[in-house]
Amino acid sequence: MDFETLKDWATLENIMELIKEYRSFGPLPGILLPMLEAFFPFLPLFLFVMANANAFGLWFGFLFSWIGACAGAVLVFLLIRKFGQKRVFQFIKKHPQVQKLMNWVERHGFGPLFLLLCFPFTPSAVVNIVAGLSKINIYQYMLAVMTGKLVMIFTISFVGHDIRSLMTQPMRTAIVAVVIFILWYVGKRIEVKLNKSMEKEKGGHEG
Template sequence: MDFQSIKDWFTLENVVDLIDQYRSFGPLPGVLLPMLEAFLPFLPLFLFVMANANAFGLGLGFLYSWLGAAIGALLVFLLVRRYGDTRFFRFLLRRKKVQSLTLWLEKRGFGPLFLLLCFPFTPSALVNIVAGISKISIYQYMIAVFAGKAVMIFTLSFIGHDIVSLIKQPIRTGIVLVVILVLWYIGKKIEEKLKEKGLSEG
């Protein structure tokens, strides 16, 4: 089976069928698929999230997708932070675009990370790697990942669960926007508290 055939296999119906086949494992398939995407970014995260919303319902589908995506991103970050002095990452650090993005994240902290991770089609694998080789605090990163991924996963779950209602009922669309603002505000407040305690320095 070639790469194109594998890519063509990933449809909403096929992924939902795959989750249903492994229902006996409980939430495990719903958590593992988004987690796997953090390590294999060519996999379609938006399909996994929508499939979870269809298979488990909006609430549990969101929860499983959010946990999987956030834990996967955190694991990538920790691996890069641990092995960031290897030849491959030293090569990345020498690239001007990576250096400028790294400095940008270090200076601005939570804000840009949160916004980048809110959007479904942001290359989150690159963001995780750059954050890992930067000097950004693990606390800032964790806040941004869990808040940003929550917004992105909630939006995709909402759309995947009932796309018709989203179009016909604009109030629901407004709820999504309110959630984004609330999570951003909470994330900024937590970051300020961490700075007061000196945790955001290390």
């Protein structure tokens, strides 16, 4: 199956049919599809999330999509962190735009990564690779992935599960916006505490 055929095949109906076909495997198809998107970014994550929300219900669909997307992102990050110094990645690291993005991620940590990962159409594969090549702390990265993906996947699940009610009840849209702000604020507070404990640890080692 070539790229164009795959793109034509990837519709909500076809993906839901695929999930139903492998329903005997329980939540596995719902977790594996979003996980695969981290390795093959041309796959339509938003369709996988919407299909999960329709096939498994809002909450289970959201949970399976979130677990899969986070697991995939962290696996890509760890692979790049482990093999990023190999020759094959050197041309990526030397690219001026990649270097700028790496420096930006290293300087700002959690905040911008969280915001980037909140949006469904951010090229998360690029974010994972750049984060893996950078010197960002793995705990900061995992925190950004888990909270950012939570917001993004819940929003898509919420919209995909019942599009009509989101348009007729603007209060629901307002609740989503408030949840984004709360998660961002909590994430920033956790990051500050992480940085303080890391500095203390570093000071203890130097002492």
